[in-house]
Each structure stands twice: as C-alpha cells, then as structure tokens.
Amino acid sequence: MGKPGAAVGKENTLIHQYKLNGYNIVLDTYSGSIHVVDDIAYDIIGMYESADEQEICRKMLEKYSDLPEVTEEEIKSCIDDVKELKEAGKLFAPDIYEGISGDFKNHSRDIKALCLHVAHSCNLNCSYCFAGQGKYQGESALMPLEVGKRALDFLVENSGSHTNLEVDFFGGEPLMNWEVVKELVAYGRSIEEANHKKFRFTLTTNGVNVDDDVIEFSNKEMQNVVMSIDGRPEVHDRFRVDYQGRGSYEKIIPKFLEFAKRRGERDYYVRGTFTHANTDFVNDILHLADLGFTKLSMEPVVCDPKSPSALTEEDLPVLFAEYERLAKEMLERRKAGKPITFYHYMIDLTHGPCIYKRIAGCGSGTEYFAVTPQGELYPCHQFVGDEKYLMGNIWEGIKNEAVQEKFRKCNVYSRRECDDCWARLYCSGGCAANAYHAAGDINGVYEYGCKLFRKRMECAIMMKVAEQLKDES
Numbered sequence: 292m293g294k295p296g297a298a299v300g301k302e303n304t305l306i307h308q309y310k311l312n313g314y315n316i317v318l319d320t321y322s323g324s325i326h327v328v329d330d331i332a333y334d335i336i337g338m339y340e341s342a343d344e345q346e347i348c349r350k351m352l353e354k355y356s357d358l359p360e361v362t363e364e365e366i367k368s369c370i371d372d373v374k375e376l377k378e379a380g381k382l383f384a385p386d387i388y389e390g391i392s393g394d395f396k397n398h399s400r401d402i403k404a405l406c407l408h409v410a411h412s413c414n415l416n417c418s419y420c421f422a423g424q425g426k427y428q429g430e431s432a433l434m435p436l437e438v439g440k441r442a443l444d445f446l447v448e449n450s451g452s453h454t455n456l457e458v459d460f461f462g463g464e465p466l467m468n469w470e471v472v473k474e475l476v477a478y479g480r481s482i483e484e485a486n487h488k489k490f491r492f493t494l495t496t497n498g499v500n501v502d503d504d505v506i507e508f509s510n511k512e513m514q515n516v517v518m519s520i521d522g523r524p525e526v527h528d529r530f531r532v533d534y535q536g537r538g539s540y541e542k543i544i545p546k547f548l549e550f551a552k553r554r555g556e557r558d559y560y561v562r563g564t565f566t567h568a569n570t571d572f573v574n575d576i577l578h579l580a581d582l583g584f585t586k587l588s589m590e591p592v593v594c595d596p597k598s599p600s601a602l603t604e605e606d607l608p609v610l611f612a613e614y615e616r617l618a619k620e621m622l623e624r625r626k627a628g629k630p631i632t633f634y635h636y637m638i639d640l641t642h643g644p645c646i647y648k649r650i651a652g653c654g655s656g657t658e659y660f661a662v663t664p665q666g667e668l669y670p671c672h673q674f675v676g677d678e679k680y681l682m683g684n685i686w687e688g689i690k691n692e693a694v695q696e697k698f699r700k701c702n703v704y705s706r707r708e709c710d711d712c713w714a715r716l717y718c719s720g721g722c723a724a725n726a727y728h729a730a731g732d733i734n735g736v737y738e739y740g741c742k743l744f745r746k747r748m749e750c751a752i753m754m755k756v757a758e759q760l761k762d763e764s
Contacts, residue, residue, distance in 0.1 A: 304383040307713035308337055311753045320713050322384035327756050332369050339373050389704055401451030406661040406672050407442055409434040409472055410463035414499050416534045419592050419600045429676055433468045434664040439475040442662045445685040447486050459493045461672060466500035476512045498543030506550050518547045521563040522575020529568060551584055560634060562588040566600040570609045573617045580631045588634035591743055593725055611746045618750035622757055636751040655723055656698030670698055673724035701733050708736045714745050
C-alpha cells in the first residue's frame with residue numbers, strides 16, 4: 292500500500308506529496324500542477340520551504356551516501372529546478388482564490404437543475420436507504436402530472452441564460468410512476484424550442500420494473516441512466532430485498548445487462564453502495580465489470596454510525612488498499628484492451644471545472660433543488676423531509692431565503708477545517724448534506740468521507756500519471 296502522503300502549507304501555499312504504484316507524485320494545490328519526480332527531487336521539495344540550500348545539501352548527501360552518483364552539484368542543480376518551478380507558479384503557488392470566495396453568494400441566482408421525486412414509494416426495502424424506503428420519513432406518494440409540468444415550467448422560468456437544463460427522475464423508485472415520467476419528458480420536449488432550452492434527463496432505477504418499453508424510451512430520451520446494483524449476489528441480496536425479504540439480484544441483472552447493451556455509446560452508470568459488510572468492494576466492482584458493465588460507481592454508505600452497516604475507523608486501511616487495488620486493476624485492464632470507467636476516478640487535470648465550481652461545489656440550494664411529489668422545494672434529495680430545509684414550492688418559488696443565503700455562503704472557504712487540505716479544490720468542501728448529518732451544520736465536514744475522497748483523488752491522479760507516461764513512451 293502506498294504511503295498516505297503529506298500536505299505542506301506555508302504562506303498560503305499548499306502542496307501534497309505521496310508515493311503510489313512506483314511513482315513519486317507532487318501536487319501543487321493552487322496551480323493544479325502535478326509533477327512526477329525521482330527520489331532526490333521528492334525529498335528536496337519536501338524540505339524546500341523549511342530549510343536553506345546548505346541544510347538541504349547536507350541532509351541529501353547523508354541520506355544518499357551509498358549512492359556515489361548523488362553529488363553536491365547534482366543536488367544544487369535539483370534545488371535550482373525546484374526554484375524555477377516555484378518562480379513559474381507551478382510549485383508552492385499562492386492561494387489567489389480566498390479573496391473572491393465571498394463574492395460567490397452574489398453569483399447568478401439562476402437555477403439549472405431539478406431532482407424530481409416522481410415517486411415517494413419503492414418496491415424494494417433496502418435497510419440502509421437514507422430515504423426510508425423511498426418515503427423520506429413521510430407518506431407514500433406519486434407525483435401528479437400537473438405538479439411535474441409545473442416543476443419544468445418553474446425550471447425554465449428561473450433558468451436565466453442557462454440553455455442546458457438538467458432534470459433527474461428520482462425516488463423512491465421512479466418506474467412506479469413511469470407513465471408520468473414519459474409524459475413529463477414529452478412536455479419538456481414540447482416547450483424546449485419556444486424557450487430556447489434543452490432538457491437533459493436522467494433516470495435512476497433499481498431495475499425491478501425495467502422492461503422493453505423502459506429501455507426503448509430511456510435510450511431515446513434519457514441523457515443518462517443510473518442502475519442500482521451493489522455487486523456480487525450475496526452482497527446485493529444482503530440489503531436490496533423486496534418486502535418479503537427476497538433478494539433482487541437474479542431479477543434485475545438480466546434486465547440491466549440488456550439495458551446497458553442497448554444503450555450503446557449513451558451514458559449510463561451501474562451504481563452500488565458498499566458497507567461494513569463488504570469492505571472488499573473492489574470484488575463487487577470487478578464482478579460487475581466481468582458481467583459486461585463498463586461504467587461503474589460504488590459509493591460508501593452514509594448512515595447512522597450505530598448501524599451494523601456503518602463504516603468504521605478500523606475499515607479505513609482496508610478501504611484505502613481497495614481503492615489502490617482498483618486503480619492498478621483498471622490500468623491492467625486498459626493495457627489488455629478491456630478498459631472500465633470508475634466514476635470517482637474520472638478527473639480532468641487540464642480542463643477541469645471552472646474555479647467557481649471548484650470552490651462552491653454542486654450548487655445545492657442555489658442552482659439545484661429537489662422537488663417532492665407535492666411540489667415542495669428542498670436544497671437536494673438528502674434534505675427532503677427535514678422541515679428546517681423546506682425552501683418553498685414550485686408555484687411561489689423560494690420562501691425561505693435565510694436558508695438559501697446560508698447555502699450561497701457555503702463553499703470550501705467557509706469550512707475552516709478545509710484550510711490545510713490539499714484536496715480542497717477537488718472536493719469543493721464536500722457534500723453539504725453529509726456535513727449536516729455528520730456535524731449538524733452544512734458548513735461542517737464529514738471527516739470520514741474526506742479521508743475516502745482524498746484516497747480516491749490520490750488514486751485517480753496516479754492513474755492519469757501512468758496513462759500519460761505510457762502515452763508519451
């Protein structure tokens with residue numbers, strides 16, 4: 292297992308050094324520069340901001356005394372290289388963003404995405420479900436067509452200059468209200484041209500009610516489809532059971548395989564959840580890959596810490612090792628011409644998100660809202676049912692402006708715990724809902740999730756390094 296790495300901050304600079312899969316990797320947080328270096332350069336960078344040239348030379352000569360090729364001249368030359376990188380703004384770059392973070396609350400108030408809870412009901416009874424089997428601690432309900440139409444109108448009316456509008460069909464299980472979903476897609480298409488908008492629809496489903504009609508329609512109209520599978524039969528059927536306690540693996544796998552096959556080049560993801568019961572979750576990912584799925588996601592469970600499903604501190608070394616194993620396996624599969632995509636390893640190191648996105652995050656409560664079957668507005672699906680976060684409705688708009696203002700001010704710079712974190716511009720401060728449930732405040736942090744995110748980023752960056760070096764060789 293690779294070393295966990297270290298973040299070094301000084302005078303509003305921040306770098307991260309770690310060793311993984313034979314690579315010495317140095318990330319400069321604020322410039323976004325990534326350097327792959329030899330052992331000597333790696334050590335020098337680690338000392339550069341805290342020691343002078345004479346001390347660095349002395350310590351390097353001591354450490355590498357058994358290597359005659361490591362001379363004082365070579366060490367000084369390496370120090371000069373580090374100095375040049377710093378002067379070029381590629382190492383120890385200053386934080387130029389903190390001063391503008393306060394302006395983000397005045398950023399555009401336009402909405403660009405809605406999560407439509409078309410069904411607060413579900414045909415599975417998953418014990419770890421954050422939504423309480425799809426009911427969100429309330430009563431079972433299906434979204435009426437007229438509520439859904441008004442939600443789309445509300446999005447158009449409040450979208451400002453945004454052309455592409457995102458709509459997720461969510462639940463519960465949205466296929467329990469399938470005819471309304473189809474009618475809402477048709478309605479959305481009917482109002483696109485006149486309003487100079489384009490709807491991009493996503494469907495999330497557990498697969499129980501998938502049939503030819505669902506596949507055909509979704510492959511025509513859905514920009515993305517998220518298929519819920521937890522992995523191996525014994526893992527999936529541990530939690531994802533019906534109300535008679537019967538597992539759903541055998542029922543959904545053939546349907547999802549056909550779904551994915553017929554989607555062709557269209558986006559889809561097979562999304563699972565891993566718990567304390569399957570910390571070897573890479574075996575679940577590889578099981579799904581071997582079945583034929585190529586676009587995969589596996590999320591750590593977020594639940595009551597007292598739950599038997601909850602991940603523990605003792606699980607962390609295992610999970611770190613698993614993420615590293617997955618990265619290495621993916622590189623091997625790519626080399627063999629059988630690549631797979633893992634959602635959390637998808638990063639663009641050259642043309643990533645704009646700085647607003649890097650600092651402010653997903654836009655929940657400002658640019659993105661969840662809509663209940665009754666037309667109520669919440670910051671996102673994970674707040675639905677919590678009356679403190681009821682923000683308004685699709686007829687009257689935002690009524691709870693105090694909550695919205697709090698979300699506007701919520702960014703990576705509002706979380707002081709993030710000040711020294713090298714990954715801060717990759718996670719944007721993390722999930723507001725997870726922070727709220729873990730720390731009681733959307734401006735808090737979910738530290739366990741932070742640890743997993745940092746490991747995923749180390750692995751994702753290593754993969755990019757390996758792929759680039761291979762392509763250059």
